Amino acid sequence: MLALLRIAKSIVFISSLLFVISILPTHSVYSRDTSPSSSDLGPITVRAFDTDNDAGGSITVEWDDPGYERLSGFAGFLVWRTNTLTGTSDSVEVTPFGTRTYDDRSVSDDSTYSYSVAALVNGERLMSTPSMQVRSSKQWFDGRLTWVLILGLIICGAVIYFIESAKRGTKLFLRRIAGLEAIDEAVGRATEMGRPILFVAGIQDMDDVQTIAGLTILGSIARTVAEYDTKINMPVRASLVMTAARETIKHAYVTAGRPDAYNDDMVHYVTDEQFGFVAAVDGIMVRERPAACFFLGAFFAESLIMAETGNSIGAIQVAGTAMPAQLPFFVAACDYTLIGEELFAASAYLSGEPRQLGSLKGADVGKAIAMIVILVGVIATTIASAWNSESMLWIENLLRQMFSTG
Amino acid sequence: MDGAVISTWLAALLTLGIMSFVYKDNLYYKICEAIFIGISAGYWFITYFWDSLYRIAWIGVVHEGRYVLLGGVVLGAMMLMRLFGKIGWIARWPLAFIVGATAGLKMMVYFTTNAMAQIHGTVDDTMVAFGGGDLYDLIGRLVILIGTVTGLIYFYFSKEHKGLFGGVAKVGTWFLMITFGASFGYTVMSRMSLLLGRIEFLLTDWLKLVK
Numbered sequence: 001m002l003a004l005l006r007i008a009k010s011i012v013f014i015s016s017l018l019f020v021i022s023i024l025p026t027h028s029v030y031s032r033d034t035s036p037s038s039s040d041l042g043p044i045t046v047r048a049f050d051t052d053n054d055a056g057g058s059i060t061v062e063w064d065d066p067g068y069e070r071l072s073g074f075a076g077f078l079v080w081r082t083n084t085l086t087g088t089s090d091s092v093e094v095t096p097f098g099t100r101t102y103d104d105r106s107v108s109d110d111s112t113y114s115y116s117v118a119a120l121v122n123g124e125r126l127m128s129t130p131s132m133q134v135r136s137s138k139q140w141f142d143g144r145l146t147w148v149l150i151l152g153l154i155i156c157g158a159v160i161y162f163i164e165s166a167k168r169g170t171k172l173f174l175r176r177i178a179g180l181e182a183i184d185e186a187v188g189r190a191t192e193m194g195r196p197i198l199f200v201a202g203i204q205d206m207d208d209v210q211t212i213a214g215l216t217i218l219g220s221i222a223r224t225v226a227e228y229d230t231k232i233n234m235p236v237r238a239s240l241v242m243t244a245a246r247e248t249i250k251h252a253y254v255t256a257g258r259p260d261a262y263n264d265d266m267v268h269y270v271t272d273e274q275f276g277f278v279a280a281v282d283g284i285m286v287r288e289r290p291a292a293c294f295f296l297g298a299f300f301a302e303s304l305i306m307a308e309t310g311n312s313i314g315a316i317q318v319a320g321t322a323m324p325a326q327l328p329f330f331v332a333a334c335d336y337t338l339i340g341e342e343l344f345a346a347s348a349y350l351s352g353e354p355r356q357l358g359s360l361k362g363a364d365v366g367k368a369i370a371m372i373v374i375l376v377g378v379i380a381t382t383i384a385s386a387w388n389s390e391s392m393l394w395i396e397n398l399l400r401q402m403f404s405t406g
Numbered sequence: 407m408d409g410a411v412i413s414t415w416l417a418a419l420l421t422l423g424i425m426s427f428v429y430k431d432n433l434y435y436k437i438c439e440a441i442f443i444g445i446s447a448g449y450w451f452i453t454y455f456w457d458s459l460y461r462i463a464w465i466g467v468v469h470e471g472r473y474v475l476l477g478g479v480v481l482g483a484m485m486l487m488r489l490f491g492k493i494g495w496i497a498r499w500p501l502a503f504i505v506g507a508t509a510g511l512k513m514m515v516y517f518t519t520n521a522m523a524q525i526h527g528t529v530d531d532t533m534v535a536f537g538g539g540d541l542y543d544l545i546g547r548l549v550i551l552i553g554t555v556t557g558l559i560y561f562y563f564s565k566e567h568k569g570l571f572g573g574v575a576k577v578g579t580w581f582l583m584i585t586f587g588a589s590f591g592y593t594v595m596s597r598m599s600l601l602l603g604r605i606e607f608l609l610t611d612w613l614k615l616v617k
Contacts, residue, residue: 145518148517148518148522151522152517173564173565174563174564175563175564175565175566175567206501206504206505206508207504207505207508207512209509209512212505240485240501240504243485243488243497243501244501247498247501270443270447271443271446271447271450272446272447272450273442273443273446273447273449273450275442276442276443276445276446276447277443279424279438279439279442279443280439280443282427283431283435283436283439286430286431287431301597304597324589325589325593327586327589328586328587328589328590328593329590329593331583331586332590339582340561341561341563342561345563360563361563361564364562364563364564366521367558367561367562368562370521370525370558371555371558371559373525373529374525374528374529374551374554374555375555377529378529378551399529400526400529400530403522403525403526403529403530404526
């Protein structure tokens with residue numbers, strides 16, 4: 001009887017054990033599900049379309065995975081392209097695990113294509129049905145940059161408004177910049193000492209806006225130089241800058257009523273080589289000992305070498321550049337430095353030219369917009385996160401979208 | 407003598423010649439300076455000749471039939487009109503073309519990278535920090551926010567720097583100067599590495615004192 005009871009208990013125990021085993025998942029959640037075979041899975045659905053907001057030559061392929069990635073022998077998806085005009089087919093890419101989209105940038109806008117996607121399982125290609133035919137094309141307007149257009153129009157509109165205002169004679173206020181007062185002082189000092197003035201308009205060509213700003217300031221300095229009958233020496237690194245600088249100085253001398261005092265040798269080409277140019281400028285400084293040195297334009301590694309040499313000969317130095325990495329050297333070694341946009345402001349201030357004044361005032365509008373956007377954005381985000389405000393969240397998202405450049 | 411040895415000696419003597427300027431202007435420096443300027447001017451002349459005149463103008467136009475390049479050739483020829491007194495004014499046209507075309511081409515790039523991307527970066531980073539983040543991150547972003555806004559006020563030219571506005575602009579100046587100081591130190595260190603490179607060349611390649 002006892003034996004029968006033990007047998008019955010064993011049967012119940014084994015049955016319970018089998019029941020528990022049967023309801024347990026057959027695999028760990030971390031292992032791949034090998035239970036379905038590839039034949040159990042449905043077809044891969046492929047969609048191909050022209051890539052948005054591009055200059056053509058690109059088709060985007062997307063597909064759905066009915067479960068091939070969970071198969072144990074899965075190696076990836078193969079994107080297969082057929083040129084429907086020529087009838088040729090080729091494999092384009094084997095995409096990495098987890099990828100469901102591919103941007104094919106090796107297509108021509110003159111052909112049409114259809115795409116298939118094959119699941120690579122245990123060395124086999126399980127091919128989808130082909131997508132609809134598609135042709136790539138360029139978009140004339142990049143929709144992602146709509147806000148760039150709107151903000152650009154606002155700032156350009158402000159620039160045009162201020163230019164027109166200045167042309168009509170409206171006096172546009174610009175604050176005085178400290179370095180500018182030093183220019184007349186430096187020229188006067190050179191005149192008293194009977195020494196020349198050295199002017200370097202950076203080492204970039206005429207396609208750099210800093211060079212243009214430097215030459216505009218040169219026009220003002222050259223006019224004072226002509227009036228005071230001082231000498232000016234301007235070594236240049238680029239031939240176009242030489243031409244433009246000669247025109248600028250000549251015009252200044254004519255304006256000052258002294259065209260006879262001008263000669264082309266005031267501006268002379270040295271070399272295009274950066275440090276060859278620096279060696280020459282340093283040599284000129286120590287030999288001619290100019291009383292004033294002006295470094296106004298785009299500078300690179302030569303900034304400290306030139307400014308230090310000018311400092312060592314006791315010249316009064318005025319520098320200006322928008323190169324952030326070089327500004328510290330000018331600040332350290334020169335008497336006055338026009339920092340960043342002050343260079344352009346100085347150019348506008350000295351020339352009094354409506355177009356330059358208007359541009360600067362328009363840029364101020366842009367800065368005001370930037371400040372407002374930053375402050376509003378920060379306040380909106382803080383309120384949105386602290387009080388879960390939907391309206392603030394909307395403002396935050398709008399600002400993110402506005403200033404996204406794609 | 408081996409060519410490599412000659413070039414090492416030349417490089418070493420020219421290096422010492424340029425470095426002698428630290429002591430004072432001297433004949434040795436003047437010779438090295440003249441060699442450097444003369445060779446580099448000649449080098450760039452040859453480079454421009456073969457790259458622009460020969461490869462682009464001659465090969466491109468005559469051999470490859472890319473007649474659009476003739477525009478550049480004509481503009482280049484117009485620049486040479488400076489050499490002829492009465493028609494020298496023609497040289498201003500290519501200059502105006504270069505300045506105008508460059509301004510147009512760069513406007514979009516500058517606006518998106520120097521303005522939009524900068525604003526987006528500041529706004530986005532600050533938003534992220536204010537929307538949640540640790541205290542140190544928050545303080546860091548707050549410093550960026552104050553630095554950016556006060557810096558923008560410093561570069562605002564339509565209002566005199568007086569009163570509260572002037573005070574805020576002064577804070578912007580402090581931010582700029584601290585940034586310049588950090589940048590100065592960083593760049594000086596990188597220049598030191600250039601100097602060490604030259605000294606290493608003199609001691610290793612030339613004098614063979616260091617192996």
